[in-house]
Amino acid sequence: MLLYYFIINRVTEEKLENINCKGCQATVDKNLEFCSSCGEWLGLKLEETVEDVSVENTSEAKRMRIEKLLDLPVKPLSNYGATNLPNRKEVPGIRAVFFLALIVPLIAGASFFYNNRVADEVIEEISVIEQTTIPSTSTTIEGKLKFFKPISCTSSSNFNDDFSCNNLYDGSPSTWQDAQQSCENAFLEFEFDRPVTWDTIIIQNAEKSTTFIKNFKIRDINITTENPDFNVEKELQNNQSQQWVSFDTTSSKIRIDVVSAYPGQELSGQKPFKECAIQEISFLGR
Numbered sequence: 447m448l449l450y451y452f453i454i455n456r457v458t459e460e461k462l463e464n465i466n467c468k469g470c471q472a473t474v475d476k477n478l479e480f481c482s483s484c485g486e487w488l489g490l491k492l493e494e495t496v497e498d499v500s501v502e503n504t505s506e507a508k509r510m511r512i513e514k515l516l517d518l519p520v521k522p523l524s525n526y527g528a529t530n531l532p533n534r535k536e537v538p539g540i541r542a543v544f545f546l547a548l549i550v551p552l553i554a555g556a557s558f559f560y561n562n563r564v565a566d567e568v569i570e571e572i573s574v575i576e577q578t579t580i581p582s583t584s585t586t587i588e589g590k591l592k593f594f595k596p597i598s599c600t601s602s603s604n605f606n607d608d609f610s611c612n613n614l615y616d617g618s619p620s621t622w623q624d625a626q627q628s629c630e631n632a633f634l635e636f637e638f639d640r641p642v643t644w645d646t647i648i649i650q651n652a653e654k655s656t657t658f659i660k661n662f663k664i665r666d667i668n669i670t671t672e673n674p675d676f677n678v679e680k681e682l683q684n685n686q687s688q689q690w691v692s693f694d695t696t697s698s699k700i701r702i703d704v705v706s707a708y709p710g711q712e713l714s715g716q717k718p719f720k721e722c723a724i725q726e727i728s729f730l731g732r
Contacts, residue, residue: 591645594729596636603627605721614727621652621661621723629662629707629722636700642731643696649682649689650726658686659713661723666705671697684708700729 465476469486480487599611603625611634613620624632647669652658669678669691678693710718 591730591732594638594642594731596729597639598637600635602632602634609721614724615729617726619653619725621657621725623661623721623723626720627722628709628720629664629704632664632704632707632722634702634724634727636727636729638698638700638729641696641698642729644693644700644729644731646690646692646730647700647702648726648728648730649691649724650728651686651689652723652725653686656713657723660710660716660719661721662710662719663708664704664722664724665707667691668703668705669693670701670703671695672699673697679705702727 464473465488466472467474467481467483467486467488469481470484472481472483474481474483474488476488478488595615599614601611601622601624604610605623605625609621609623611622614622614634615636622634649664651663652661663684664682665684666679666681669680670676673695676693676695676697678691680691682689704722707722710720712718
């Protein structure tokens with residue numbers, strides 16, 4: 447009988463000295479509160495450690511010890527290595543969250559009132575602009591640049607009636623050509639139905655390649671009106687592009703005198719023409 451109790455006590459002590467961790471199954475010392483391998487709390491695992499020990503076959507002291515161990519109170523989480531939950535002041539960023547929660551509505555409200563005020567001011571400015579620009583708009587329309595067509599023209603000479611100065615404002619490719627004068631002492635004079643404040647005249651050489659190459663083209667010109675104090679000199683280029691001559695005067699007549707010219711050239715073995723040729727002259731004013 448004594449041998450039996452000795453064996454039971456020995457087995458019980460060995461099992462109580464070393465227990466298995468329920469978390470990682472490692473064998474650890476029974477006196478530890480936490481597993482030395484994974485950190486699992488061992489206080490609630492003692493029931494499984496001693497479940498194989500027969501209470502009937504243990505001594506009263508051993509049984510009381512086991513019962514004492516089994517009756518261990520469950521300790522609060524904070525007593526077993528867990529960190530206490532932080533309060534509101536200790537949580538990182540909590541002050542920023544409260545600050546944003548306070549400031550965002552203030553910013554939104556301020557933006558709303560500011561935008562409404564700006565919108566009202568813009569509407570007022572638009573109204574003022576509309577009221578002040580209506581009269582000036584009508585004035586601008588009245589003073590808008592436009593093309594004026596002469597009521598008559600006179601030239602120094604014409605090659606024939608098919609090449610008169612009337613061709614210069616008919617909008618067609620037809621040209622004015624002098625009577626084989628090579629632009630010498632050539633002039634063109636235009637009359638309009640009323641005085642016009644002039645801005646620009648546009649001179650177009652012949653667009654037809656044969657005419658442009660073989661005929662004389664005006665180079666230096668002198669523009670005058672019925673005003674004896676007005677005079678504009680201009681050198682034109684030897685090309686087929688529109689050439690703009692700007693000037694500022696008010697008159698009902700415009701005279702263009704040809705001072706010099708570009709000579710015609712041979713084309714495919716044919717001699718150049720002696721006629722001075724211009725295709726179109728447009729008059730732009732107010």
